[in-house]
Amino acid sequence: MFPELNNLLNTTPEGAEQEKLTLLCDAKTDGSFLVHHFLSFYLKANCKVCFVALVQSFSHYNMVGQKLGVSLTTARERGQLVVLEGLKSAVDIFFRPQEEPHPLQFLREANAGDLQPLYAFVRDALEPVDCGEAAWRCPVLLVDDLSVLLSLGVGPVAVLDFVHYCRATVCREWKGNVVALVHDSGDAEDEESDVLLNGLSHQSHLILRAEGLATGFCKDVHGQLRILWRRPLQPTTPRDRSLTYQYKIQDKSVSFFAKGMSPAVL
């Protein structure tokens, strides 16, 4: 986790909020550093995490996690982390058809499938065990990323249904959190992606949007992060507070600064 981002979001691993849907979104840049942040954040906060990793292999996240101070292999062995490796499972289900329902069953279907088996997987992974042996703080579902599901033939409505089911179970019933990454296609006119993004934006409590700079590539400022808080709990607080920062990604951390205040410029 990046301490500077924690300060901006006003959270700490000890005092992490619950029942929240956080939407991570990137436009014209790579927002995967936010996924690494939340993954290490919730592991440090002693939460039980179900990580649906559809984009990269497990060892990639593990390597970056080690730089950020968490060991994913240890967490997996302890039972704190359950990972669904999308790439490996896709190969398994595609070439060796299996009888029992697989979370990525929709890959074998010709028509746009639904994500019911995936939801069942998440539910089984995060179900709170009543004997209270480990006493993890709260269940967290982390998805990287939902736009890949659109590329694999699942319709945007099915993805929205999946997120809705997960929210109902994880957030409302089990008082946990859901974090998901979606790519914004920008001017690529991807209607399905727009439907998904708009639908999720309306449901989420916190939106972090990483954008590339409008002026193009810059060595010292890698992009701009917009943070938008929605759904304030007290009705008296003003709605939809938003902040914008620029960031630079380094080897082990990300530094944030106000717009135009990059250390390289000052």
Next chain:
Amino acid sequence: MAAAGTCGTGTRSTGSMVAAASTNNVTSFQRRGPRASGADSGCSRLVSIAGTRPSVRNGQLLVSTGLPALDQLLGGGLAVGTVLLIEEDKYNIYSPLLFKYFLAEGIVSGHAVLVASAKEDPADILQKLPAPLIDDSYKKECDEDVCSHKMEPDIKMKIAWRYQLLPKMEAGPVSSSRFGHYYDISKRIPQELIETSKWHGFFLPEKISSAFNVESCSLTPGYMKLLQFIQNIIYKEGFDGSNPQKKQKNILRIGIQNLGSPLWGDDICCTENCDTSHSLTKFLYILRGLLRTSLSACIITMPTHLIQNKAVIARVTNLSDTVVGLESFIGSEKETNPLYKDYHGLIHIRQIPRLNNLIYDISDVKDLAFKLKKKLFTIESTSSRAHGRSSCGTMLRYPTAGHVESSQTRDQTLIPCISRQIRYRWTTREIPEYIFNYISGQV
């Protein structure tokens, strides 16, 4: 590094941890060097595979793309387990060259090669690969090209000192390097190299039988067959570590030509809303899954300029690791632009993956152009050509043929530009004497 990784699983599976002995547990992304657990101290001698080298930044295993200049732009090479997507230029003239360089590099380095095409027989493609250059024959070519090249690159530059600060693009062969070779396009690869190499070919018209027994899966039959073929080769030849007895590890280089074109049975290039719109993206996803769990690297050329639906191009880019786009000047208005006079097209590095890291190796050089000389394909930066890092802030004028106006000012930053122009435009007899003295350093 993949080598350390596979060696590691070998020692682990024979050890006590039977639970972790799943033979499919090989990924290409394992770090070289001392592990935190210390369990792999027995694997300190790395099994190195010919034609590969570890990345400086993250210990990733890299292979060469066949073009050392492109390797440099991609951060040292192409990572094993990733996909390099080449967006074809409009008339598909230059992208087959990159394809051939990749395959030729595989054959010369001794890797296994898998060629898939719907247009040409893979055996024919392999016959037309360029021949590798040996060091001394390349030097002879270099001297013939440049007629009055006086300045050696390693001599400290007295006049054009600003050019010394610019990043050098690799223009000559590194002596006796096993990583990255130079090729002569005008010659064919020697027959014996092809015969001694291990190659597999997938020619779509042969593999597709007339009776389509298509499973209920939304991949087009061509892609389905190709995936099964690739998976078969990876499994049989043990590139995914499923055969631990094999001592000699090797890399599988996969080359897929014109993916997405109608010849593969996909109409994504023909219509905007097609029925099989997810076929290509599913194929790429599963291909990447196969690559991540094996020691292979893949190059795909795709005619993205024909794809009507822009959303698909964005998805394809997101599903590939490294994306390089070629834009040729033929038929476009850039052909007459004086800035691009000596080049044949632009090369855009659209995406570089972040592997095992938050950051990636991106080169600072942005305006890249390529040129196809008689025997070589070179990549250069146009901005260094134009004005260097001149601090005078004025736009330099290009001397048109016969004009000597810019030389009159004797501005130090203008002279290097002229000296390059002179090489291509005037013979030594016509150069006014004072300029000649400048260049030859006699002033």
